[in-house]
Amino acid sequence: MIELEGLTKHFGAKVAVDHLSFTVRPGVVTGFLGPNGAGKSTTMRMMLDLDNPTSGTVRIDGRHYRDLAEPLKYIGALLEASKAMHGGRSAYNNLLCLAQSNRIPASRVREVLDLVGLTAVARKKSKGFSLGMNQRLGIASALLGDPEILMFDEPVNGLDPEGIHWIRNLMKQLAAEGRTIFVSSHLMSEMALTADHLIVIGQGKLLADTSMADFIQENSRSYVRMRSPQRERVLDVLRAEGLAAVEAGSGVLEIDGATAEQIGELAARHQITLHELSAQRASLEEAFMQMTAASVEYHAHAAGEHKVPAKAPPGAPGAPGAPDQPGQPGQPAVQWGRSYEERRRRRSSRKGA
């Protein structure tokens, strides 16, 4: 179990991690999600006591990392891609150094090399390794002490599809053995396949701490897709009911805030012909992007391009397309927090309706 309390990290004026408090529990895979620069790697480095927190604490099974006598037997970590081993040393010797420092037998080194499929290159200098091989070497080092807690920073980075499949199964298997698994990613789709619990951060702040099932329930936008030859009438009727419809092209309307059954009955009452009526659910990736839209630090496009349930008029506070105070880089996460709350409120009020 890992407990974070008010964990904060400043790099000069930059707030990389901002009062994070959460608990990583055993027996499940906990996904740690956030866009680039959200502070995932920094948080993980602080968990390993590599970076000193500006304030706040991390406890591993109730203890500080620095008080662990042989930490590799408690917690294994894969650090950010590839840069964590001496390239001039062989894979075997790199692991042997680590093993010896924590009194782990050399036989275990061979075991983990075998487990990650690096036995054939165990005696090769690791500087010749590909990104994927380095990643496997890092995973081997994490598994070295057979620890109860495992932490992976973007483990699928650089792995081929077979490797990705392998690491997914490995994590699930490790969690099933009752271990604590904490894995970071910026890919929601990846998390959806592996994680049971989700922790989402944006600009260093906690955005969500929820089970995967709840996250899907809460965040994936559900709407009703409908096609009708009497488009104008449909729009009038919907407007009269206070329902918002978005035109999605080729005569398709997407309606928020009502079930397919309600729309169907509504159409029947008004004797409207329907050619198509189905309940839809937006992808999780879309939900994640929506959630973090305002806290994305390095985006290729302006935020707010994603379709949002368009109940709030454009430009109103909370609409992701219109940050409340543009041009104040110091506070975007605060703005985000507000818009997130706004969306949550909308969502729950819709549920109640």
Next chain:
Amino acid sequence: MASVPAVLQSEWTKVRTVSSTVWTLVSALVVTVAMSAGISALMKATFDELSELEQATFDPTFVSFSGMILGQLAMVVFGVLVVGTEYSSGMIRTSLAAVPQRATFLFSKMAVATALALAVGMVTSFLAFFAGQALLGEHRTTLGADNVLRAVIGGGLYMGLIALFSMGVATMLRSSILSLGILVPFFFLVSQILISVPKAKTVAQYFPDQAGSKIMQVVPDALGSDVAPYGPWGGLGIMCAWVAAALLGGYLVLKKRDA
């Protein structure tokens, strides 16, 4: 707390499994012995051309250590790389995750590397001495003569301390290139030049290498040089103070800064 013998063993594996260890230590030995031998032979051949004062203060022991000026640079490189590659490779994070107690980690690493440097330094010192004496002919001295054994053992200590000092500096600077860029010109140029400038000399004689190398002199004013205001052990003491300062600085940086 981490088991110290286990960490020592781990650091020993680290030192012996990188190629830089072998080539730096072999260079230190070969360069020192070869250059000392060459200068000893040269001294024998040109002894009659030395001034009367230089002949009167001729120090065959010190002459047989002439190669250390160059050989010590290989020791500097060894010391710097032992620490610096942890940073350049990113291994430092993995290492500290395995041994989070900073003092245990740093001082175990330094103990192992210094013991090795000391062993190589001792062998180098004795080899340089015997090679030098063999080539000095009738001007030679013996291990049994007054203070000679102290000087030869001191030569080995000097090399070990130079390596340890370099480790401390590299821990402070956290970079091999930066450390080498400062230490090599300092020992090879700055210190050597300043010691021969009359005014600057009063300061330069307290530099770690200048003070420490006095242990290798048997004749205090060898070859007509000025007598230092401290004795051979006093000089080594000054060098030890520099080393202690570098270690403390290195430890504080490691403790305070993010890995």
